[in-house]
Amino acid sequence: MEKCPVCKEVKKGKYWCSNCQTVFVCPVQSCGAENRKRDATECSRCGLLFSEYIKNRKMYRQCPKCKKKQGLSEPQCRYCKYWFLCPTCGHKITSTSMLTCPRCATSLRG
Numbered sequence: 001m002e003k004c005p006v007c008k009e010v011k012k013g014k015y016w017c018s019n020c021q022t023v024f025v026c027p028v029q030s031c032g033a034e035n036r037k038r039d040a041t042e043c044s045r046c047g048l049l050f051s052e053y054i055k056n057r058k059m060y061r062q063c064p065k066c067k068k069k070q071g072l073s074e075p076q077c078r079y080c081k082y083w084f085l086c087p088t089c090g091h092k093i094t095s096t097s098m099l100t101c102p103r104c105a106t107s108l109r110g
């Protein structure tokens, strides 16, 4: 293990520090995005909730609209029906106010 640049303990693993729980690289295999915000609670690319993964090895995301937690692999919120990814082309939907996919114009209502 290496020295953690945040807490200076020699507890830094490949993805996160086991002492201060700062995440450096997203542990989702298909993502692997570098985390530049020290106090970020979720991955800016795939939406993984870091604390759930570190504590329970669960891949959850939080719906930006209704704030409920659910599996990261779900393309649509089970509770409020917000689409995380476009059902047609898989494009990431970043705004809760979008009514159509910006890439393929699929309707995102319901």
Ligand SMILES: [Zn+2]
Pocket (backbone or CB within 6 Å): 004, 005, 006, 007, 008, 009, 011, 017, 018, 019, 020, 021, 022
């Ligand atoms: Zn640390």
Ligand SMILES: [Zn+2]
Pocket (backbone or CB within 6 Å): 026, 027, 028, 031, 032, 033, 043, 044, 045, 046, 047, 048
């Ligand atoms: Zn990620």
Ligand SMILES: [Zn+2]
Pocket (backbone or CB within 6 Å): 063, 064, 065, 066, 067, 068, 077, 078, 079, 080, 081, 082
């Ligand atoms: Zn929701």
Ligand SMILES: [Zn+2]
Pocket (backbone or CB within 6 Å): 086, 087, 088, 089, 090, 091, 101, 102, 103, 104, 105, 106
């Ligand atoms: Zn689309």
